[in-house]
Amino acid sequence: MEAHGPLSDEGLVQMLTPAGERVEDERFSSFAAHLDADDLRAMWRDMVLVRAFDTEATSLQRQGQLGLWVPCLGQEAAQIGSGHALRPSDYVFPSYREHGVAFTRGVDLPEILRLFRGLQHGAWDPAAHGFHLYTLVIGAHSLHATGYAMAMDRDGLVATGDADRDGAVICYFGDGATSQGDVNESFTFASVNRAPIVFFVQNNQFAISEPTTCQSTVPIAQRGDGFGIPSVRVDGNDVIASYAVSQWALRRARAGEGPVLVEAFTYRMGAHTTSDDPTRYRTKADEQYWAERDPIARLEAHLVSLGELSDDFADGVRAEAKELGRRTRETVRSWGKPPLAEMFQHVYAEPHATVEAERAWFERYEASFADAEARA
Amino acid sequence: MPTFETFPMPDAGEGLTEADVVTWHVAVGDTVEVNQPLVEIETAKSLVELPCPVDGVVSELLAAEGDTVEVGAPLAVFDVDPGGSPADDAPVAEVPAAPAAPVAPAPAAAAPTPAPAPAAPPAKAPAASSPAPAPASSTPEESGAVLVGYGVKAGSAARRPRRDERVDPIGGIEDVQDYPVLAKPPVRKLARDLGVDLTTVTPSGPGGLVTREDVEQAAKLASGRVLATYPGDDQPWLASGYSTDGGRSTRVPVKSVRKRTAEAMVSSAFTAPHVTVFRTVDVTETMNLVARLKADREFADVRVTPLLVVAKALLLAVRRHPEINASWHDERQEIVYKHYVNLGIAASTPRGLLVPNIKDAHRLPMKELALELQELTAQARAGRTTPGALADGTITITNVGPLGIDTGTPILNPGESAILAFGSIREQPWVHEGEIQVRWVTQLALSFDHRLVDGELGARVLADVARVMNEPGLGLVWG
Numbered sequence: 054m055e056a057h058g059p060l061s062d063e064g065l066v067q068m069l070t071p072a073g074e075r076v077e078d079e080r081f082s083s084f085a086a087h088l089d090a091d092d093l094r095a096m097w098r099d100m101v102l103v104r105a106f107d108t109e110a111t112s113l114q115r116q117g118q119l120g121l122w123v124p125c126l127g128q129e130a131a132q133i134g135s136g137h138a139l140r141p142s143d144y145v146f147p148s149y150r151e152h153g154v155a156f157t158r159g160v161d162l163p164e165i166l167r168l169f170r171g172l173q174h175g176a177w178d179p180a181a182h183g184f185h186l187y188t189l190v191i192g193a194h195s196l197h198a199t200g201y202a203m204a205m206d207r208d209g210l211v212a213t214g215d216a217d218r219d220g221a222v223i224c225y226f227g228d229g230a231t232s233q234g235d236v237n238e239s240f241t242f243a244s245v246n247r248a249p250i251v252f253f254v255q256n257n258q259f260a261i262s263e264p265t266t267c268q269s270t271v272p273i274a275q276r277g278d279g280f281g282i283p284s285v286r287v288d289g290n291d292v293i294a295s296y297a298v299s300q301w302a303l304r305r306a307r308a309g310e311g312p313v314l315v316e317a318f319t320y321r322m323g324a325h326t327t328s329d330d331p332t333r334y335r336t337k338a339d340e341q342y343w344a345e346r347d348p349i350a351r352l353e354a355h356l357v358s359l360g361e362l363s364d365d366f367a368d369g370v371r372a373e374a375k376e377l378g379r380r381t382r383e384t385v386r387s388w389g390k391p392p393l394a395e396m397f398q399h400v401y402a403e404p405h406a407t408v409e410a411e412r413a414w415f416e417r418y419e420a421s422f423a424d425a426e427a428r429a
Numbered sequence: 430m431p432t433f434e435t436f437p438m439p440d441a442g443e444g445l446t447e448a449d450v451v452t453w454h455v456a457v458g459d460t461v462e463v464n465q466p467l468v469e470i471e472t473a474k475s476l477v478e479l480p481c482p483v484d485g486v487v488s489e490l491l492a493a494e495g496d497t498v499e500v501g502a503p504l505a506v507f508d509v510d511p512g513g514s515p516a517d518d519a520p521v522a523e524v525p526a527a528p529a530a531p532v533a534p535a536p537a538a539a540a541p542t543p544a545p546a547p548a549a550p551p552a553k554a555p556a557a558s559s560p561a562p563a564p565a566s567s568t569p570e571e572s573g574a575v576l577v578g579y580g581v582k583a584g585s586a587a588r589r590p591r592r593d594e595r596v597d598p599i600g601g602i603e604d605v606q607d608y609p610v611l612a613k614p615p616v617r618k619l620a621r622d623l624g625v626d627l628t629t630v631t632p633s634g635p636g637g638l639v640t641r642e643d644v645e646q647a648a649k650l651a652s653g654r655v656l657a658t659y660p661g662d663d664q665p666w667l668a669s670g671y672s673t674d675g676g677r678s679t680r681v682p683v684k685s686v687r688k689r690t691a692e693a694m695v696s697s698a699f700t701a702p703h704v705t706v707f708r709t710v711d712v713t714e715t716m717n718l719v720a721r722l723k724a725d726r727e728f729a730d731v732r733v734t735p736l737l738v739v740a741k742a743l744l745l746a747v748r749r750h751p752e753i754n755a756s757w758h759d760e761r762q763e764i765v766y767k768h769y770v771n772l773g774i775a776a777s778t779p780r781g782l783l784v785p786n787i788k789d790a791h792r793l794p795m796k797e798l799a800l801e802l803q804e805l806t807a808q809a810r811a812g813r814t815t816p817g818a819l820a821d822g823t824i825t826i827t828n829v830g831p832l833g834i835d836t837g838t839p840i841l842n843p844g845e846s847a848i849l850a851f852g853s854i855r856e857q858p859w860v861h862e863g864e865i866q867v868r869w870v871t872q873l874a875l876s877f878d879h880r881l882v883d884g885e886l887g888a889r890v891l892a893d894v895a896r897v898m899n900e901p902g903l904g905l906v907w908g
Contacts, residue, residue, distance in 0.1 A: 109464075112463075112464045112480040114439075114441070115439060115441060115477065115478070115479045115480050116436070116439060116479065116480060116481075116482040117436075117437060117438075117439030117440065117482075118439075118482075120440070120443070121443060327441065327442070328441075328442040328443045328474060329474075329475075330474055330475025330476070330477075332475070332476075333475070382463065406609075421591055422589050422590065422591055423589075423590040423591065424589060424590065
């Protein structure tokens with residue numbers, strides 16, 4: 054690892070070493086001081102369940118059940134840690150890899166797969182979960198998130214002092230998105246409007262196959278400086294540090310103190326998507342180095358060292374994970390074909406002449422086939 | 430009974446059409462579990478290990494190592510109920526596959542399966558229609574999915590059989606009639622202000638956008654006031670018109686202010702039964718008052734006209750007979766009596782006939798009334814009358830005198846129940862104090878809505894206006 058640059062560990066907040074030892078951070082330890090063994094076990098359970106789901110989804114794609122899958126393997130700590138720092142009054146704008154965050158927001162994980170089976174554009178109610186639909190266009194949702202945060206401020210949902218009322222927006226994207234114009238525009242708007250938003254960058258070191266070193270000469274977090282946005286680098290494979298830094302950033306935003314840029318430095322242990330072959334652009338040695346920093350193993354080692362991970366509990370969670378995998382597989386295989394008209398829904402909030410005309414045309418067209426009944 | 434399931438070659442990337450079998454990890458007869466490694470394949474993109482889709486026993490491997498297998502073609506068959514007794518005609522099920530990759534530009538790799546892909550709009554990519562469901566043993570049709578950089582194989586697409594070929598191509602949708610007009614909000618406001626119907630404007634902007642210039646041009650044409658002089662009579666006589674009858678007439682589409690004026694007049698004339706009463710009156714004292722006010726230093730910067738006095742006279746009459754200042758609400762079957770007077774002045778403007786009104790005219794002293802009148806007239810002449818000035822009038826004066834007309838039977842401004850016509854003022858022989866003298870005489874006419882104004886009320890209002898015109902000093906008594 055270099056001493057400086059985007060892949061260095063310069064300024065990295067860490068509270069759990071790769072070996073699972075708890076270490077103090079002068080600035081942020083206090084934000085995680087209240088976590089007890091139950092809390093840590095809950096985080097460990099969430100990470101194990103999400104990984105089981107993720108693994109099953111990858112298999113389902115390989116078996117022809119999904120058109121595409123975007124694994125979050127290796128990024129569980131950044132997602133579960135930040136997800137646990139959220140409150141019901143907060144609102145999340147995910148990109149398309151935030152399955153762990155979705156889980157912390159109460160989204161039933163198999164439902165995510167409707168999108169990846171080509172059945173629906175999104176299968177959960179964003180308002181009910183405070184969790185927006187996945188955005189596939191890189192960084193585009195950072196603008197929506199910033200606007201949403203500015204609106205929360207104008208709606209009096211920030212800095213009222215009422216803990217149940219005050220909220221913030223957290224916007225997830227990757228290292229590659231920070232090279233996008235949209236994200237830089239969002240930084241500008243968020244900064245000058247003191248928007249209550251946390252930009253949470255999971256730097257998984259690759260924009261598909263493009264390494265972070267081709268996108269930045271400094272750590273991603275430093276990009277906040279030019280916009281006047283305070284930023285923090287955190288070890289994204291350390292669930293406790295990810296939680297603590299998110300707590301700090303979200304509290305600050307909810308109190309009306311403006312945006313924060315969090316760079317969670319992590320590693321995408323799997324492929325970018327099931328269409329990608331990472332062996333073409335990275336080495337086995339690299340993968341081995343990061344496998345030794347597995348976020349789940351790290352927390353597990355810590356809990357074991359504390360004597361807080363009983364076999365009963367661990368076995369229970371593993372059985373739960375297996376069951377989630379089975380349920381995911383059966384749910385996906387039970388899904389039929391969506392009604393034809395569905396693809397025309399949710400395009401506009403209100404009836405729209407062009408969409409209506411296209412829907413009517415498509416129905417006529419489908420009915421013109423000799424095998425129409427069989428397909429209807 | 431054994432139940433067989435066929436596993437078709439999946440699309441392990443996005444829009445791939447085939448893959449090579451590299452290594453089988455299982456053999457026929459092996460007992461397998463869901464997700465255990467089944468086979469390694471090589472696609473155009475990468476080496477991929479496929480996990481086993483079912484629990485059961487491998488009953489057939491349908492491709493040898495090194496074979497190229499098209500996406501959707503059967504790869505292996507499993508017995509998922511090996512404990513059952515054998516049967517010759519055991520049903521072969523298929524693993525239902527995903528309908529399509531969600532982000533592929535065209536329907537991706539639809540497998541021959543009971544749940545085929547919902548096709549993307551086929552007219553845009555007719556070759557991309559999904560193949561018809563085929564039995565597992567048949568050779569599947571190739572998907573027409575297009576992956577950037579790979580292209581489409583010629584002749585690879587299958588067409589679904591059509592029952593009716595007459596469905597229009599999707600391009601016909603361009604003709605949707607109520608396609609909204611494209612214009613930016615400030616341009617929409619301008620159109621509203623100028624009374625231009627955006628749907629009638631020919632757009633010149635990119636993508637059919639109506640521009641500010643388009644609207645201004647349309648307003649100019651619609652005004653009907655922009656006279657164009659042409660050398661020959663075969664040219665349209667009005668700029669917004671077109672000539673017909675071999676150049677002997679010009680037709681101008683009815684729109685904008687002209688259209689609204691027509692609608693308002695028709696609506697008013699045929700819903701409110703009009704009655705008009707007339708009165709000829711000696712206004713010599715009014716003319717004297719006008720002359721004195723013109724000389725008054727306080728009125729030095731204000732235009733004083735007989736219209737100002739008639740306006741004041743009407744306001745005084747309304748004060749004495751407030752029932753005249755009312756409106757008939759047909760829908761609710763109510764008469765709405767107004768406690769305020771927004772005094773309308775019919776005005777000929779570059780945009781056509783408009784009736785702007787002076788808000789709360791009943792509160793205004795003479796000089797303020799004169800100032801308001803002056804401002805209203807100036808705006809109307811400049812074509813700058815605002816929509817606000819046109820709204821919520823309660824009673825109106827139409828000043829036909831300057832045109833040299835004695836009087837007329839005015840039509841009510843819609844929503845009002847009285848309108849006063851003020852004719853030209855001439856010197857005429859008049860019996861004054863028992864002698865025939867030369868006096869300033871004018872005619873007044875008051876039209877009213879007989880649904881709510883009886884003849885007596887209308888007569889009293891007109892008589893009061895005439896009395897003030899005849900003897901302005903009454904203003905001291907009634908004001």
